[in-house]
Amino acid sequence: MITLGTAILGAVCGMLGSFAVLRKQSLLGDAISHAALPGIAIAFLITETKNSYAILIGALISGLIGTFWIRGMVSKTHLKSDTALGLVLSLFFGVGMLLLTYIQKQPNANQAGLDKYLFGQAATLLVSDVWLLAIVGVISLLVLAIFWKELKLLLFDPDYTKTLGFNIKFLDLLITTFIVLAIVLGLQTVGVVLMSAMLLAPAAAARQWTNRLWVMVVLAAIFGAFSGVFGTAISASTNGLSTGPVIVLVASFFVLVSFIFSPERGIxxxxxxxxxxxxxxxxxxxxxxxxxxxxxxxxxxxxxxxxxxxxxxxxxxxxxxxxxxxxxxxxxxxxxxxxxxxxxxxxxxxxxxxxxxx
Missing domain, CATH: 1.10.10 (Arc Repressor Mutant, subunit A)
Structure with missing residues (x-):
C-alpha cells in the first residue's frame, strides 16, 4: 500500500510539476512546501491531535496564503519573484519551526512524531491517505483534460490567451491550487525540506526528452511513479533508510540520466x-x-x-x-x-x- 501511495504521489507531482517547470516557477514548490509548515503546527495546536485531514487542511490553507503573498509582493511592489519566494520561504519556515519548538515543550504526548513532516515518513501512510492521493490524481487528470487547450495557451502565450477572452487569473489560480495541493499531500511522505525536488525532478527529466507538452506530462508522471516505486523498494530492502530521501535520490538519478543521454538535449x-x-x-x-x-x-x-x-x-x-x-x-x-x-x-x-x- 505504501508503494502504491508513493507511486501515485510521484505521478501527480510529475504531471503538475511540468507546468511549474515550464512557467519558470521552479522555486515555487520549495516556497509552498516551507510555507505549509506553520499550517501543520497551527492545525495541531487547534485539534491537539495528529489528525491527517486536519493537518492537511491547515497545510493547504497556509500554503495558499504563502502563494498569494508571493503573488501580491510581485504585483504590488518592485520585488522580483525570486526575492518574494525567498522572503516567504524564510518567514513561513521560521514561524513553523518556532511553533514546532513550542509544541514540543507542551505536556502533550500527541506531539511525538510531528517533526516527521520535515523529512517525511512514508511508513505512516494509511489506506485512507492512499485513497485521498488517488482521488486528487483523478481530479487533476480531469482538470488537465478539460482545460488542456487553455492551460497550454497560458503556458506559452498569456497575452494571446487573454485576447481570446479566457480568464487567465482563473486558469493561473486553478493550476497553482493543484500544485499547492500536490505539495501538501506529499509532505507526509517526502517532507517539507525535500518536497520541491519531488515536484520538479520528474518534470525536469521529462523536459530533456521532448518538445511536446502532452508527452512531457506523461513522461513526468511515469518518472515520478517509478521514483516512488523504486525509492520505496530500496528503502524497504535496507534498514535505516528513510523513504522520502531515497525517492528523491531516485528521481534525481532520472534527471542525471536524462541530462546525459537524451537525444536532443543530452550532454x-x-x-x-x-x-x-x-x-x-x-x-x-x-x-x-x-x-x-x-x-x-x-x-x-x-x-x-x-x-x-x-x-x-x-x-x-x-x-x-x-x-x-x-x-x-x-x-x-x-x-x-x-x-x-x-x-x-x-x-x-x-x-x-x-x-x-x-
Whole structure:
C-alpha cells in the first residue's frame, strides 16, 4: 500500500510539476512546501491531535496564503519573484519551526512524531491517505483534460490567451491550487525540506526528452511513479533508510540520466554532434582547398603533392584518409588527386558557401 501511495504521489507531482517547470516557477514548490509548515503546527495546536485531514487542511490553507503573498509582493511592489519566494520561504519556515519548538515543550504526548513532516515518513501512510492521493490524481487528470487547450495557451502565450477572452487569473489560480495541493499531500511522505525536488525532478527529466507538452506530462508522471516505486523498494530492502530521501535520490538519478543521454538535449549526444560538425567542417575546408587547386587545371584528376596542403589550415593525414574512404580523392604515395565525384561535391559545397556569404 505504501508503494502504491508513493507511486501515485510521484505521478501527480510529475504531471503538475511540468507546468511549474515550464512557467519558470521552479522555486515555487520549495516556497509552498516551507510555507505549509506553520499550517501543520497551527492545525495541531487547534485539534491537539495528529489528525491527517486536519493537518492537511491547515497545510493547504497556509500554503495558499504563502502563494498569494508571493503573488501580491510581485504585483504590488518592485520585488522580483525570486526575492518574494525567498522572503516567504524564510518567514513561513521560521514561524513553523518556532511553533514546532513550542509544541514540543507542551505536556502533550500527541506531539511525538510531528517533526516527521520535515523529512517525511512514508511508513505512516494509511489506506485512507492512499485513497485521498488517488482521488486528487483523478481530479487533476480531469482538470488537465478539460482545460488542456487553455492551460497550454497560458503556458506559452498569456497575452494571446487573454485576447481570446479566457480568464487567465482563473486558469493561473486553478493550476497553482493543484500544485499547492500536490505539495501538501506529499509532505507526509517526502517532507517539507525535500518536497520541491519531488515536484520538479520528474518534470525536469521529462523536459530533456521532448518538445511536446502532452508527452512531457506523461513522461513526468511515469518518472515520478517509478521514483516512488523504486525509492520505496530500496528503502524497504535496507534498514535505516528513510523513504522520502531515497525517492528523491531516485528521481534525481532520472534527471542525471536524462541530462546525459537524451537525444536532443543530452550532454553526450551534444558532444557527439559537436565532434561530427567539427569533423565535417575540417573535411569541407580541406576539400575546398583541393577544389581551388584543381580549378587551375583542366584535368581534375591531375596528381598534386601532399606537401602543398601544409600551407592550409584543416589538413591532416586523418582528413585525407576520410576523404579517400568516401572516394572523393585518391592518394598515391605522397600525391593526391580529386575524383570527379569529389570535384562535383566540392563545387556544390563551394557554391553554397558563396551564396550563404552573399
Amino acid at each position: 553526450l549526444f551534444k558532444q557527439i554532434r559537436k565532434y561530427k560538425n567539427r569533423k565535417a567542417l575540417k573535411l569541407f575546408k580541406t576539400l575546398s582547398v583541393m577544389y581551388e587547386i584543381a580549378q587551375t587545371h583542366n584535368d581534375v584528376s591531375r596528381p598534386h603533392a601532399i606537401k602543398i596542403l601544409n600551407n592550409f589550415l584543416g589538413y591532416s593525414v586523418n582528413t585525407l584518409k576520410e576523404l579517400e574512404d568516401q572516394e572523393l580523392i585518391k592518394i598515391d604515395g605522397q600525391m593526391w588527386s580529386m575524383t570527379t565525384e569529389g570535384y562535383n561535391k566540392a563545387a556544390q559545397l563551394f557554391n553554397q558557401n558563396m551564396e550563404t556569404n552573399e
